[in-house]
Amino acid sequence: MELTGAEIVVRCLQEEGVEYVFGYPGGAVLFIYDELFKQDRVKHVLVRHEQGAVHAADGYARSTDKVGVSLVTSGPGVTNAVTGIATAYMDSIPHVVITGQVPTHAIGLDAFQECDTVGITRPCVKHNFLVKDVKDIALTMKKAFYIAATGRPGPVVVDIPKDVTNAKAEFNYPASIEMRSYNPVVKGHPGQIKKAIQALMKAKRPMIYTGGGVVLGGAAEELARLVRLLGFPCTNTLMGLGAFPATDRQFLGMLGMHGTYEANMAMQHCDVLLAIGARFDDRVIGNPKHFFAEPRTIIHVDIDPSSISKRVKVDIPIVGNVRDVLRDLIRHLDAAKEQPDREALKTWWTQIELWRSRDCLKYDRASAIIKPQYVIEKLYEVTKGEAFVTSDVGQHQMWAAQFYKFDKPRRWINSGGLGTMGFGLPAAMGVQLAHPGAAVACVTGEASVQMCIQELSTCKQYRLPIKVVNLNNKYMGMVRQWQEFFHGNRYAESYMDALPDFVKLAESYGHTGMKIEKPADVEPALKEAFARKDELVFMDFITDQTENVFPMVPGGKGLSEMILV
Amino acid sequence: MRHIISVLLENEAGALSRVAGLFSARGYNIESLTVAPTEDSTLSRMTVVTVGSDEVIEQITKQLNKLIDVVKVIDLSDGDHIERELMLVKVRAVGKDREEMKRMADIFRGRIIDVTDKDYTIELTGTGSKLDAFLKALDRGAILETVRTGASGIGRGERVLRV
Numbered sequence: 209m210e211l212t213g214a215e216i217v218v219r220c221l222q223e224e225g226v227e228y229v230f231g232y233p234g235g236a237v238l239f240i241y242d243e244l245f246k247q248d249r250v251k252h253v254l255v256r257h258e259q260g261a262v263h264a265a266d267g268y269a270r271s272t273d274k275v276g277v278s279l280v281t282s283g284p285g286v287t288n289a290v291t292g293i294a295t296a297y298m299d300s301i302p303h304v305v306i307t308g309q310v311p312t313h314a315i316g317l318d319a320f321q322e323c324d325t326v327g328i329t330r331p332c333v334k335h336n337f338l339v340k341d342v343k344d345i346a347l348t349m350k351k352a353f354y355i356a357a358t359g360r361p362g363p364v365v366v367d368i369p370k371d372v373t374n375a376k377a378e379f380n381y382p383a384s385i386e387m388r389s390y391n392p393v394v395k396g397h398p399g400q401i402k403k404a405i406q407a408l409m410k411a412k413r414p415m416i417y418t419g420g421g422v423v424l425g426g427a428a429e430e431l432a433r434l435v436r437l438l439g440f441p442c443t444n445t446l447m448g449l450g451a452f453p454a455t456d457r458q459f460l461g462m463l464g465m466h467g468t469y470e471a472n473m474a475m476q477h478c479d480v481l482l483a484i485g486a487r488f489d490d491r492v493i494g495n496p497k498h499f500f501a502e503p504r505t506i507i508h509v510d511i512d513p514s515s516i517s518k519r520v521k522v523d524i525p526i527v528g529n530v531r532d533v534l535r536d537l538i539r540h541l542d543a544a545k546e547q548p549d550r551e552a553l554k555t556w557w558t559q560i561e562l563w564r565s566r567d568c569l570k571y572d573r574a575s576a577i578i579k580p581q582y583v584i585e586k587l588y589e590v591t592k593g594e595a596f597v598t599s600d601v602g603q604h605q606m607w608a609a610q611f612y613k614f615d616k617p618r619r620w621i622n623s624g625g626l627g628t629m630g631f632g633l634p635a636a637m638g639v640q641l642a643h644p645g646a647a648v649a650c651v652t653g654e655a656s657v658q659m660c661i662q663e664l665s666t667c668k669q670y671r672l673p674i675k676v677v678n679l680n681n682k683y684m685g686m687v688r689q690w691q692e693f694f695h696g697n698r699y700a701e702s703y704m705d706a707l708p709d710f711v712k713l714a715e716s717y718g719h720t721g722m723k724i725e726k727p728a729d730v731e732p733a734l735k736e737a738f739a740r741k742d743e744l745v746f747m748d749f750i751t752d753q754t755e756n757v758f759p760m761v762p763g764g765k766g767l768s769e770m771i772l773v
Numbered sequence: 774m775r776h777i778i779s780v781l782l783e784n785e786a787g788a789l790s791r792v793a794g795l796f797s798a799r800g801y802n803i804e805s806l807t808v809a810p811t812e813d814s815t816l817s818r819m820t821v822v823t824v825g826s827d828e829v830i831e832q833i834t835k836q837l838n839k840l841i842d843v844v845k846v847i848d849l850s851d852g853d854h855i856e857r858e859l860m861l862v863k864v865r866a867v868g869k870d871r872e873e874m875k876r877m878a879d880i881f882r883g884r885i886i887d888v889t890d891k892d893y894t895i896e897l898t899g900t901g902s903k904l905d906a907f908l909k910a911l912d913r914g915a916i917l918e919t920v921r922t923g924a925s926g927i928g929r930g931e932r933v934l935r936v
Contacts, residue, residue: 326787331798335841338786355841388936389783389844514835517828 213342213373214239217306220349221250223381226277228253228268228641229306230261234281235321236308239373253641253670256662258285260634262292263660266301267635268642270621271596273426275302275356276638282308282370283321286328291628293363294332298625299447300424302361304352305329311371312340325367334362342375350382359392360512361424392511396528396536403524404507405540407480411505412552413559414440415478417463419492420447420624421485421510425530428452428617431484434534437541438548441560443471445486447624450614455593460560461569464492465761466606469568469770472761474560476502476768483508485530488520489625496520498766509533568759568772569610577752578727580604580679583734584611587649587677590734595647596621596639600632600656603685606757608651630659633676637663640672647675647738654680654748655704664717667744675737676746678710681753689756693771714746725750775804776830777856777926779934780819780837781845784810788842792819795840801825801833805858805923816844816936820856820925844936853929859896860904861886862911863918866893870915881907892917900924 211219217240221229230253233241244252255261258280265276280289286307296303310319326338335355337348345368352364408414422431428451435442435458442452443463452459461468463475481504493499496519508522509530516525526533571581584607597612598621599605605622614620621639623631636650657678667674687702711721720743724733730749737745758773782788789808796803804822811818823833830848837846866874878885878895887894897907901924908919928934
């Protein structure tokens with residue numbers, strides 16, 4: 209029996225076991241919406257702006273190991289979605305974005321709501337397709353999900369002209385797929401793995417540095433085994449938090465621009481560095497010249513060959529799926545007769561503990577004004593470290609990363625690569641839908657949250673009991689901090705004048721609002737908010753306007769050149 | 774250093790723009806780029822001439838390999854290879870120049886492929902430097918128009934790029 213293109217699209221989603229599609233209707237996708245309406249296996253979540261749709265699907269994907277799916281119309285639907293697509297691309301999030309396109313006969317004629325979707329999205333997708341024949345939809349959708357989820361994951365856009373969704377074809381969904389031009393490497397090279405083991409055994413001052421690849425690769429258990437087996441210190445990047453338990457003694461905290469003193473010092477002074485699923489980016493190693501000044505042997509495990517020796521020359525590259533490579537490393541270690549140099553390790557740990565005793569994250573706990581760090585500490589306590597925490601971008605993001613101790617992967621959901629303000633709230637919607645009943649907190653600031661504030665309406669429609677933790681310092685805090693440090697205290701346009709009354713705003717969307725102004729009220733407010741299990745509670749914490757994020761590696765400086773509190 | 778990179782890619786709409794977009798997005802140089810379908814019409818073969826340090830070239834080949842439409846990539850400059858470029862030059866051919874142009878074309882083993890009473894069109898094939906030398910040898914004022922294809926390259930002997 210022949211089906212329409214729109215029916216085929218929906219059947220493909222069903223075949224892929226898609227639970228939720230996040231989207232917004234419009235002219236070019238009306239046939240697809242009509243088919244979604246006629247079935248109830250794939251649920252649609254109506255957002256209030258296409259950026260929100262993509263972020264929500266992104267949050268869904270990050271907090272599960274599934275592919276996020278969003279659906280938007282042509283033209284402005286696509287351009288609104290681009291920020292979300294670029295966000296997913298920078299953080300390698302598996303995602304399929306279905307976009308409507310004007311009918312094939314109108315393409316290129318500047319038709320109403322036409323844009324060159326494939327052209328606009330090309331630099332920020334893993335791959336994209338324009339489907340011009342209804343017979344190609346099923347195979348293209350299969351490829352899209354396969355490409356999005358395998359290798360180094362990423363977003364894939366499938367652009368479908370309106371007439372193609374109304375044309376008819378037989379539906380056959382391929383059970384599996386092979387592409388001669390796309391074969392991600394899985395197993396690490398055995399020779400390289402042996403070399404890595406030898407280097408690790410000889411290390412006097414070893415360090416393990418891991419990133420988002422461990423989370424995405426589902427290798428947290430393997431990482432924990434490896435780190436404990438070796439007895440080495442471990443640090444995570446912003447994207448990698450939760451891959452190794454933050455409460456473990458071997459964890460040195462996050463590294464990088466706002467990383468801990470001990471993590472950055474150990475990173476700078478180690479003699480053997482094992483990097484796993486991380487990419488040595490500018491926010492992590494600071495000035496590369498300064499980083500190279502100390503000689504060290506670098507072992508780099510990554511599924512993407514182009515991540516290796518991109519910013520930092522690597523001595524022992526291992527291309528492969530992180531989980532498979534870690535299992536191979538563990539197997540070799542179990543069988544090895546040699547042991548790591550325990551004597552040297554003891555000395556190294558003594559040095560690290562000295563760095564750790566610097567207590568780089570200390571802040572004024574006696575303050576009469578609410579300190580943002582205090583709010584995050586209390587959030588951690590009240591949720592017993594079990595919450596899913598999404599964030600926007602800025603100071604609040606760094607404090608959440610520093611002070612919420614993530615023991616499990618996929619609990620910390622933030623836009624690390626692109627640094628997208630407005631990500632937190634819609635991402636939290638996707639997380640909450642993926643984990644009904646779980647505590648989901650969106651840590652945000654008064655500037656970021658206003659970039660996608662309209663999604664409070666979506667939260668009401670789908671009864672999503674997210675807890676918004678708004679650290680309100682009336683400034684774009686990170687911008688203000690840079691202006692204080694590097695621009696002579698001239699706070700150019702970083703002051704948020706004319707803020708809304710967030711309590712009334714939350715109430716007008718049908719939610720509960722709270723304003724918290726005293727440190728003593730922080731914990732009770734959080735307790736009350738999380739006790740309201742079925743409600744979205746918007747907590748507006750009025751925090752210290754002058755607080756800065758420390759430690760800080762200023763731009764262009766080396767990792768060990770931190771500004772400390 | 775100058776490198777000549779051969780790419781075998783799916784003959785799909787947009788495949789060329791993915792490669793061109795990659796070079797501009799990452800700030801890599803393109804000296805020339807040629808592309809056409811191969812004997813297997815589902816595949817295109819591209820030759821890119823680029824300049825960069827070893828690190829940059831390594832990244833270029835890795836990034837090219839990462840493109841979903843790309844099937845295989847080799848850096849021809851890693852070994853023995855042949856490269857050729859085609860140029861068409863329209864020159865003024867009147868008076869004493871008419872004989873001179875014919876002679877120059879013969880010396881460089883070019884062929885005159887179009888003739889009018891005022892001009893010749895000369896076809897010339899060779900390495901880029903040979904084509905440069907030919908243009909240099911001509912009186913600049915006599916050159917009316919030139920068009921060059923950019924280099925195509927192939928490995929010598931048993932060095933073969935195929936699926």
